[in-house]
Amino acid sequence: MSTIQSKPAPIAGLRLNNIALAVHDLDAMIAWYESVLGFVVSERGRFDTVSAEYAMIEAGGMRIELVSRAGETARPADRxxxxxxxxxxxxxxxxxxxxxxxxxxxxxxxxxxxxxxxxxxxxxxxxxxxxxxxxxxxxxxxxxxx
The missing domain is CATH 3.30.720.110 (Signal recognition particle alu RNA binding heterodimer, srp9/1)
Known part of the structure; x- marks a missing residue:
């Protein structure tokens, strides 16, 4: 007797909400993305669970979530x-x-x-x-x- 196991179906109905980018200086990064790439802040707030401030920026149908944990030691981006x-x-x-x-x-x-x-x-x-x-x-x- 053989047992054939079927794979579960993938998750249905997913769509992109935003891309999240951890940043060190939230205000400076907001200013740069606004002045250089034309993004605008659509929402700003705090995620208490991870002690982080965030800003949702948007342009051309794209959403980027800039998120920062002030006062924490940051590891720099890979260069x-x-x-x-x-x-x-x-x-x-x-x-x-x-x-x-x-x-x-x-x-x-x-x-x-x-x-x-x-x-x-x-x-x-x-x-x-x-x-x-x-x-x-x-x-x-x-x-x-x-």
């Missing part, structure tokens, strides 16, 4: 340079898309943003500008190849 950053497991970058990558890159340069690479080809159809936010988190902006 391994590409392509070696792919050898470190875990989330790599916030990936955005622009209809005008060259113009977006120029604006980033005007803001004095730390640029990892600017308007570089990734494939025959895709170009990318990779930056870091003030706390070292990578943000990759894709655009169509010229």
């Amino acid at each position: 391994t340079a590409p392509p070696m950053h792919l050898n470190m497991l875990g989330w790599k970058a916030l990936v955005l898309e622009s209809d005008g990558l060259a113009a977006a890159t120029a604006v980033l340069q005007q803001h004095g943003v730390e640029i990892v690479w600017a308007d570089q080809p990734l494939s025959a159809h895709l170009r990318s500008t990779m930056i870091r936010d003030p706390e070292g988190n990578m943000i990759n902006i894709f655009g169509a190849a010229k």
Whole structure:
């Protein structure tokens, strides 16, 4: 007699709510995401269970939850340079898309943003500008190849 075990079905009905980013200086990071990337704060509050302050920021249908535990010792973001950053497991970058990558890159340069690479080809159809936010988190902006 053989016993065939079926796998349970995956969870149904999931959808993305937001991406959470732990930050050291909540106010400074809110200001940077607003002034450089055009996000706006839609909600601000506190998670008492984990003793953390948060701000929900939104732009273009995206939601990022910036969360900070003030007074705690923070471990800095991984600053391994590409392509070696792919050898470190875990989330790599916030990936955005622009209809005008060259113009977006120029604006980033005007803001004095730390640029990892600017308007570089990734494939025959895709170009990318990779930056870091003030706390070292990578943000990759894709655009169509010229």
